[in-house]
Amino acid sequence: KTLDCAIIGGGIAGLACGRALTAGGHAVELFEKSRGPGGRLASRRTPEAVFDIGAQYLTARNPEFQAEVRHWHQAGIVDRWPESLWVCDAEGWQRKPDDPPRWVGTPRMSAVTRHLSRGLKLHSQRRIERLSGTAQNWWLQDSQDVRHGPFTRVVIALPLPQAERLLAPQGGLLARACQRVGMRPCWTAYALFDRPLTHLASPSPDWQAAFINQGPLRFVTRNHSKPGRGGQGESLSLLASPEWSQANLEQDPQWVATRLLEAFAEHYPARLPGTRLVSAHRWRYAQPEARKEGDETREFLIDSRGLALCGDGLSEGRVEAAWLSGHRLGTHLNLNDLEETL
Ligand code: FAD
Numbered sequence: 001k002t003l004d005c006a007i008i009g010g011g012i013a014g015l016a017c018g019r020a021l022t023a024g025g026h027a028v029e030l031f032e033k034s035r036g037p038g039g040r041l042a043s044r045r046t047p048e049a050v051f052d053i054g055a056q057y058l059t060a061r062n063p064e065f066q067a068e069v070r071h072w073h074q075a076g077i078v079d080r081w082p083e084s085l086w087v088c089d090a091e092g093w094q095r096k097p098d099d100p101p102r103w104v105g106t107p108r109m110s111a112v113t114r115h116l117s118r119g120l121k122l123h124s125q126r127r128i129e130r131l132s133g134t135a136q137n138w139w140l141q142d143s144q145d146v147r148h149g150p151f152t153r154v155v156i157a158l159p160l161p162q163a164e165r166l167l168a169p170q171g172g173l174l175a176r177a178c179q180r181v182g183m184r185p186c187w188t189a190y191a192l193f194d195r196p197l198t199h200l201a202s203p204s205p206d207w208q209a210a211f212i213n214q215g216p217l218r219f220v221t222r223n224h225s226k227p228g229r230g231g232q233g234e235s236l237s238l239l240a241s242p243e244w245s246q247a248n249l250e251q252d253p254q255w256v257a258t259r260l261l262e263a264f265a266e267h268y269p270a271r272l273p274g275t276r277l278v279s280a281h282r283w284r285y286a287q288p289e290a291r292k293e294g295d296e297t298r299e300f301l302i303d304s305r306g307l308a309l310c311g312d313g314l315s316e317g318r319v320e321a322a323w324l325s326g327h328r329l330g331t332h333l334n335l336n337d338l339e340e341t342l
Pocket residue numbers: 008009010011012013014031032033034037038039040041053054055056057058059126127128129157158159162186188239283285286287310311312313316317318319320322
């Protein structure tokens with residue numbers, strides 16, 4: 001029979017779940033608190049440049065996800081990047097083999113989630129604050145006090161601490177699962193320069209991205225080197241380490257941006273050009289903490305009342321894991337009666 005499904009969260013997990021359920025013939029409505037879909041596949045657009053400020057690339061190891069990425073590639077929304085990846089540590093700058101292949105959204109990371117959202121009924125700027133109802137008869141209340149429903153299934157596709165806020169009053173298996181894993185923060189700074197970077201011996205002028213294994217930074221990318229961004233000037237996204245981000249979580253974004261750019265200047269062999277724009281974005285919930293050996297991982301969870309949980313929090317903080325979690329939950333709901341899923 002046809003289900004009435006609500007999905008809370010328009011990141012890649014919620015969208016993948018929505019597409020699978022729609023393909024199964026069910027009625028699906030997505031609720032997203034931001035202006036558009038995407039979640040942590042986020043890009044900041046200015047008149048002069050596009051900066052990816054969340055996930056910088058994705059990898060595809062699972063055959064099902066590899067097939068999906070091939071479709072995205074054929075549709076022109078992802079391309080291979082980076083081809084020139086570096087590591088900067090105490091020994092200096094060294095080239096890193098690009099293994100496994102990495103992919104980036106084109107002309108920006110959020111192109112992937114835009115593509116997935118096509119044809120789905122997505123309510124943007126709707127922050128869901130409360131669930132109410134009884135099994136298989138759920139209502140959602142948003143921050144503007146509008147009630148949506150009733151729904152027979154509610155999929156919660158959020159970082160676990162945000163999912164917990166909705167699920168704690170309901171108790172049960174899903175609420176408990178949300179407490180099992182914490183999320184680590186990440187500050188991402190971004191800078192647009194008034195001219196290209198100068199190059200000395202190493203890294204070579206074609207460097208596109210670098211893991212920085214010292215100081216506050218962890219990863220730096222040259223946005224204009226990504227496919228589809230050719231027209232824009234030299235710009236960097238600068239991702240801080242989880243430890244540094246946690247220690248400076250409540251700092252002013254401008255202070256953070258300046259500090260991260262200074263940290264890069266300390267490691268980069270040539271003097272940096274002047275900047276036209278420097279800013280920073282804080283991800284309070286960037287990626288789940290690494291699992292300890294033996295910890296249980298599940299792609300998704302469903303309870304007997306028609307509530308379900310998906311997203312990267314249940315397995316691994318990667319785009320691939322989030323997509324697989326949402327896609328497999330949607331496929332599972334298509335194929336199974338609730339009683340059979342438990
Ligand atoms: P999200 O993308 O967080 O989606 C959840 C959505 O729910 C958001 O759109 C949010 O606005 C919305 N929402 C929240 N609360 C509510 C509410 N109450 N009501 C309605 N909507 C709500 N992965 C990689 O594979 N490679 C990388 O290089 C990589 N780098 C990363 C770098 C950074 C800085 C960050 C932050 C993440 C990175 N990741 C990377 C991880 C990857 O981005 C995530 O694993 C993936 O995007 C998670 O998708 P999701 O759908 O589970 O969650």
